[in-house]
Amino acid sequence: MCEIIGRKNEIAELKRYYNSGRAEFVAIYGRRRVGKTFLINEVLHDNMVFHHTGLSPYDRQRKVSLKDQLQNFYFSLIRHGMEGVAQPKSWMEAFFMLERFLETSDNGSRQVVFIDELPWMDTARSGFLTALEAFWNGWGNTRHNLMLIVCGSATSWMLDNLINNKGGLYGRLTGEIKLYPFTLKECEDFYHSRNIQMSRYNIVQAYMILGGIPFYMNFFNPSLSLAQNIDALFFSRNAKLGDEFNRLFNSIFDQAEECMEIIRILGKRHAGYTRQELAEKAKMNANGGFTKLLKALIGSDFIIKYVPFGASNREEHYKLKDSFCWFWLHFKEDKDIKQEDYWQHHLKESEITAWRDIAFEEVCLQHIRQIKQALQIGGISSMESAPDFVTFWE
Known part of the structure; x- marks a missing residue:
C-alpha cells in the first residue's frame, strides 16, 4: 500500500x-x-x-x-x-x-x-x-x-x-x-509527498482553483511554477482539464444540462439566490423536479443551502461552493481564451483580483472548523454565511 x-x-x-x-x-x-x-x-x-x-x-x-x-x-x-x-x-x-x-x-x-x-x-x-x-x-x-x-x-x-x-x-x-475533498493541511502533505515545492500562499491559491480534489492536484508537474501548472491544466492546447466541467456533470447527473445551468446562474452571485429566484433565472418550474435537481447538486457537494446573516429561516438561499466550478465558469466558459500562457501573464488584472477575493472567502468558509481551532474558539457555536454584495457580470 x-x-x-x-x-x-x-x-x-x-x-x-x-x-x-x-x-x-x-x-x-x-x-x-x-x-x-x-x-x-x-x-x-x-x-x-x-x-x-x-x-x-x-x-x-x-x-x-x-x-x-x-x-x-x-x-x-x-x-x-x-x-x-x-x-x-x-x-x-x-x-x-x-x-x-x-x-x-x-x-x-x-x-x-x-x-x-x-x-x-x-x-x-x-x-x-x-x-x-x-x-x-x-x-x-x-x-x-x-x-x-x-x-x-x-x-x-x-x-x-x-x-x-x-x-x-x-x-x-x-x-x-x-469522502470529502482534502483540507489545506492535507493538500500541503500531498504536494510534499509528490516533491512539489509550494509555499503556503500558493497552496491556498491552488485550493482556490482545484478545491482540494486529489485527482486534479495529481496532474501538477513539480518542475513548473503554480501559474505554469494552471496554464497546463486549463489553457494549453491539450489541457488535462480542458473538458472537465462537461465530463464532470454528464458523468454524475441524468439531467446534466439543467444542473449545469443552475451552476452557471449561481456562479454569477456569491451569496446565491432563493429557490424562487433561482427557478425564475433558470426558466424552470419551481416544482418537485426542480427540487430534485437542487437536492442532487447539494448531495454531490456542488452547492449548499443556507440562511444569509440577519435573514429569517424562510429566506433560505442556494449558493455555489465548489471551487473548481467557480474558476471554470469565470475563466474558461465565459471567455474564449486562446493564449496558452494566459494565467502567467494576467495575474494582476482586476478581473482575477475580484475572483481571488471571492475564491479566498470560499476557502475560509470551507475551513471554519480549522480556523476556529487556530483561534482557540473551537468550543463556541457559530453560524457562517457569505456577504450579499458581490455579483459577477449579471
Whole structure:
C-alpha cells in the first residue's frame, strides 16, 4: 500500500468493517475525483475477490445501454476466473452468476467484493436495483465472510437508492462513508509527498482553483511554477482539464444540462439566490423536479443551502461552493481564451483580483472548523454565511 494522505478515520472505518466477522454492506460516496476508488484499492486491494466498475454514461456518440453494462460485468467475472458461463441477459442473472462465483471461490477467508460507480450500472428500466436487492437480501447478508463495498460519484443516486432507500434495501447498509475533498493541511502533505515545492500562499491559491480534489492536484508537474501548472491544466492546447466541467456533470447527473445551468446562474452571485429566484433565472418550474435537481447538486457537494446573516429561516438561499466550478465558469466558459500562457501573464488584472477575493472567502468558509481551532474558539457555536454584495457580470 502506498502512502495515503489523510483519510485516517475512513481507513479505520474500512478496517473495522473488514474485521467485524459478519456480513457487511458498505456504501462510499462523495464528489467525483475525490479519491474514493483510490482509497478502497489501497486499503483492501489484496483482499478483493471481485472488482467491477460500471461503464461511464459520458459518451458523445451514443447512450450506454443495459446490454453494454451486462457485457462489461460479464467480462469482469471472466477476468476474475469464472469459466463456462454465457453472457447474462439480465441483472438478476448477472448477480446470480456472481453468487455462484463467490461460492466456488470461497475458502473461508474474508471475501471483499468492490463494485465501483454503481449508479452508472442502473440504466433505464434495467431492473438493476431489484437484482441488487435480491443479491443482498436473498444471499449476501447470510455470508458472514462477505464484505460488499459499493461506490458512486452520483451522490444523489447513492442517497436516494441506498442510504435513504424506502424499499427492499431499507436499513440494509451496515456502513456508509462520505469522502470529502482534502483540507489545506492535507493538500500541503500531498504536494510534499509528490516533491512539489509550494509555499503556503500558493497552496491556498491552488485550493482556490482545484478545491482540494486529489485527482486534479495529481496532474501538477513539480518542475513548473503554480501559474505554469494552471496554464497546463486549463489553457494549453491539450489541457488535462480542458473538458472537465462537461465530463464532470454528464458523468454524475441524468439531467446534466439543467444542473449545469443552475451552476452557471449561481456562479454569477456569491451569496446565491432563493429557490424562487433561482427557478425564475433558470426558466424552470419551481416544482418537485426542480427540487430534485437542487437536492442532487447539494448531495454531490456542488452547492449548499443556507440562511444569509440577519435573514429569517424562510429566506433560505442556494449558493455555489465548489471551487473548481467557480474558476471554470469565470475563466474558461465565459471567455474564449486562446493564449496558452494566459494565467502567467494576467495575474494582476482586476478581473482575477475580484475572483481571488471571492475564491479566498470560499476557502475560509470551507475551513471554519480549522480556523476556529487556530483561534482557540473551537468550543463556541457559530453560524457562517457569505456577504450579499458581490455579483459577477449579471
